[in-house]
Amino acid sequence: MAIVTHAAVSIGYLAATRLPKNAHVHSCFAHTLNLIADDGYLFTLLDAEFYQNLPDAVCVDLPHNWDWRQQANRGEAVQLTAEHIQSLHWQVKLSEAVVWQPRLSGKSLSLNALPEALQHYETLASQLLLYCLEHRVESDLFWASAPVSQDESRLRLIPQEQPESLENQVVKLIGYGKGLTPDGDDYLLGYLAALSPWKLTPELQTHQKRMQSLIAQHLTRTTDISRHYLSRALEGHFSQPVCALQEQLTSQAQTMAVVHAAEQVMQFGASSGVDCLAGMLHGLRNLKATL
Structure with missing residues (x-):
């Protein structure tokens, strides 16, 4: 079976600097897939049509009928590189994702x-x-x-x-x-x-x-x-x-x-x-x- 490829639209500023090499599926929802690394780092794949950015998330351009509950299983292994997040049947291409960073990050206002x-x-x-x-x-x-x-x-x-x-x-x-x-x-x-x-x-x-x-x-x-x-x-x-x-x-x-x-x-x-x-x-x- 061919691997289905999706494109990442954006990646949160924290996730962009610390995506692990290996992770597994923590939990699946219709438009959200939570992944967890061996060290406990939790990050999320979000359907860009339904959700905006999170610091530890990747927003993905997904088909209208895509449902993570049907495409992934709890505990399933996921590998990550600088270019892809990949499972057995799907992958997310990261190369064109822009990094989301909030304007007020780290600032203190009078x-x-x-x-x-x-x-x-x-x-x-x-x-x-x-x-x-x-x-x-x-x-x-x-x-x-x-x-x-x-x-x-x-x-x-x-x-x-x-x-x-x-x-x-x-x-x-x-x-x-x-x-x-x-x-x-x-x-x-x-x-x-x-x-x-x-x-x-x-x-x-x-x-x-x-x-x-x-x-x-x-x-x-x-x-x-x-x-x-x-x-x-x-x-x-x-x-x-x-x-x-x-x-x-x-x-x-x-x-x-x-x-x-x-x-x-x-x-x-x-x-x-x-x-x-x-x-x-x-x-x-x-x-x-x-x-």
Whole structure:
């Protein structure tokens, strides 16, 4: 049987520098294939039609009918060279892939620019609620003012508003909720993303470090995939949609550009994107308190 060849469109800036020689299939989904190296390095092949870039991912131009669940098996061996990612029946050509690198990577912005970012807060909060109602998004976090029954509210976790109170909830939030990346993890990731671009006040900097330490200590409470994303967030690495929203919020962008970027964040997964945006809004509220 001939090997089917696909072309990589782009490769994340972290993956571009550390793709291993050998790996095996970690997990398969319709438009996503997760691979893991012998040293535990996790990276992903993404269908470029459905997903934007991740730091540790390769976006691939795939046929409309391609389904990784039918093309790969858990534990299957994969070999990598500078030119190809190859399995027994398929290969991904890397030679023409461009490296994706976020504009804000490694930069710290003055809080003097924060008021310009905060002017979009109310718009984003309204957009989040409307999106949840329109798409009937179900999250195990009780962060939106969507109507719920008394019984439902007892089953949901409400992230506490003040920094110290949120820190006390980290253990409860990690791994809390359903899905490949639980709701609590996505919320924490969004919160970290909101704080990461800024030169924080000493008080918030201390809070950020405590949050990072607490999350790092309890990563074993969640799934492999979610643990990977949270670990990257602790290092300041986020998905392209999150990075794009960070960029818009910190660059005097027009409201519609911010709204579009937020829409891209919310479209990720069944509830992951909205949980992430809710976490970012929480971070913005705590940033506002420093003014």
